[in-house]
Amino acid sequence: MKYLDEYRDGRLAARLLREIERKVAHPWVLMEICGGQTHTIMRYGLDELLPSSIELVHGPGCPVCVTPASILDRAIELAQRDDVTLVSYGDLLRVPGTKIDLFSAKARGADVRMVYSPLDALRIARLNSNRKVVFLAVGFETTAPANAMAVYQAHREGLDNFFLLASHVLVPPAIRALAASPDNRVQGFIAPGHVCTVVGCSDYEDLVQEFHVPIVVGGFEPVDLLQAILGLVTQLEEGRAEFANEYTRSVSYRGNLEAQRILREVFEVADQSWRGLGEIPQSGLRLRGKFAAWDADKVFDLQVPQAEAPSACISAEILKGLQKPTDCSAFGSVCTPESPLGAPMVSSEGACSAYYQYRRHSLVTIQ
Amino acid sequence: MCLAIPGKVISIGTENALRIGRVQFGGITQPVSLDFVPEVVVGDYVMVHVGFAISQVNAEEAELTYIALEQMGLLQGELPSGEEAEETEERL
Ligand code: SF4
Numbered sequence: 001m002k003y004l005d006e007y008r009d010g011r012l013a014a015r016l017l018r019e020i021e022r023k024v025a026h027p028w029v030l031m032e033i034c035g036g037q038t039h040t041i042m043r044y045g046l047d048e049l050l051p052s053s054i055e056l057v058h059g060p061g062c063p064v065c066v067t068p069a070s071i072l073d074r075a076i077e078l079a080q081r082d083d084v085t086l087v088s089y090g091d092l093l094r095v096p097g098t099k100i101d102l103f104s105a106k107a108r109g110a111d112v113r114m115v116y117s118p119l120d121a122l123r124i125a126r127l128n129s130n131r132k133v134v135f136l137a138v139g140f141e142t143t144a145p146a147n148a149m150a151v152y153q154a155h156r157e158g159l160d161n162f163f164l165l166a167s168h169v170l171v172p173p174a175i176r177a178l179a180a181s182p183d184n185r186v187q188g189f190i191a192p193g194h195v196c197t198v199v200g201c202s203d204y205e206d207l208v209q210e211f212h213v214p215i216v217v218g219g220f221e222p223v224d225l226l227q228a229i230l231g232l233v234t235q236l237e238e239g240r241a242e243f244a245n246e247y248t249r250s251v252s253y254r255g256n257l258e259a260q261r262i263l264r265e266v267f268e269v270a271d272q273s274w275r276g277l278g279e280i281p282q283s284g285l286r287l288r289g290k291f292a293a294w295d296a297d298k299v300f301d302l303q304v305p306q307a308e309a310p311s312a313c314i315s316a317e318i319l320k321g322l323q324k325p326t327d328c329s330a331f332g333s334v335c336t337p338e339s340p341l342g343a344p345m346v347s348s349e350g351a352c353s354a355y356y357q358y359r360r361h362s363l364v365t366i367q
Numbered sequence: 368m369c370l371a372i373p374g375k376v377i378s379i380g381t382e383n384a385l386r387i388g389r390v391q392f393g394g395i396t397q398p399v400s401l402d403f404v405p406e407v408v409v410g411d412y413v414m415v416h417v418g419f420a421i422s423q424v425n426a427e428e429a430e431l432t433y434i435a436l437e438q439m440g441l442l443q444g445e446l447p448s449g450e451e452a453e454e455t456e457e458r459l
Contacts, residue, residue: 197421
């Protein structure tokens with residue numbers, strides 16, 4: 001139990017693990033959607049503590065990892081213009097576009113700044129009225145309302161030097177694409193707790209009906225995840241497929257109505273391309289026409305995206321749960337967090353980065 | 368950038384028509400939009416994601432979650448460092 005010693009409730013975790021061991025009779029493949037959950041699983045070695053018949057595969061729930069290179073290319077192109085200040089979340093600055101990343105653009109003189117919140121992006125725009133401030137925003141349903149609020153606020157303030165360059169992704173259509181795919185291996189999903197905190201649970205109930213697959217909402221701490229895994233295994237062993245919420249301290253059935261309201265006011269659902277997964281119908285968000293004056297894609301004349309260059313990166317297979325980071329020939333050699341080849345190595349929520357941080361020992365023993 | 372971090376609301380005001388609270392996370396204080404949690408008052412604990420409170424949590428839960436996130440090394444990248452936070456405060 002060495003991994004769990006430091007956790008606040010090692011005894012509860014140990015009890016949950018025993019309960020899972022008692023319940024499990026068949027091999028099951030489970031997927032956690034959210035990258036924060038992947039990080040916890042690796043950090044505490046939950047995958048190694050679970051019975052070997054339970055395989056955890058890591059889903060596409062790291063927004064940075066699924067942001068298409070074409071968006072980064074457009075951001076880099078904008079950043080290189082004299083009158084533009086490009087602001088974005090720290091993780092995104094290191095994600096490779098087809099040629100370079102935003103950090104390299106900054107090193108070559110572009111005005112690129114890191115922010116922790118859309119509120120910072122707005123502040124930069126207010127303070128620099130002579131600059132065109134482009135906010136490169138990505139995210140799932142958790143982040144989209146905050147990004148939406150930034151545009152809503154720019155509109156309200158008449159801030160005409162603030163622009164959103166956005167790539168938003170929605171979780172339920174991604175689960176649908178994975179579950180419907182002929183090579184799908186996943187038999188139960190752990191839904192992302194903070195996405196559900198915002199949008200509520202009804203979409204996930206629909207997915208359970210549609211694919212007859214159990215879905216349990218999980219949190220981010222080891223005990224939360226073990227509870228979700230126990231819920232899934234119990235259902236699977238009993239031949240049930242139901243929706244359950246194991247993260248009730250944050251998630252209510254209806255979600256955050258205020259956040260949903262602003263999300264609907266500013267964005268509409270649109271087709272979206274995901275790095276690694278390709279285009280998924282109705283899986284993204286675009287600004288409504290009313291906000292066109294703040295839409296970087298509409299305001300700036302941007303180049304058509306280049307085709308993604310072939311690379312050793314197998315992140316597509318990883319995001320679909322078909323391969324593990326350690327299956328990648330570049331893992332830990334050519335591709336490291338210091339010089340990432342693919343996006344899942346950049347963000348601390350990316351599966352490759354989580355494996356690199358916590359699982360290098362297994363790589364060493366393999367070699 | 369996909370986590371939510373719990374913090375305590377220590378004051379609430381209005382800035383540019385946004386409902387902005389000062390929220391304390393461990394040793395630092397940050398401006399946070401409370402527009403999505405209209406029911407929250409000073410002294411409450413909220414889960415904050417990219418500068419926006421997305422839900423309310425109770426004090427004990429907030430404390431334990433914060434410790435767990437800190438132990439997991441997940442706070443880095445979600446919140447500014449002490450120095451950066453001071454800069455933000457100064458600019459306000
Ligand atoms: S280790 Fe690097 S190259 Fe391999 S899949 Fe992960 S991000 Fe891509």
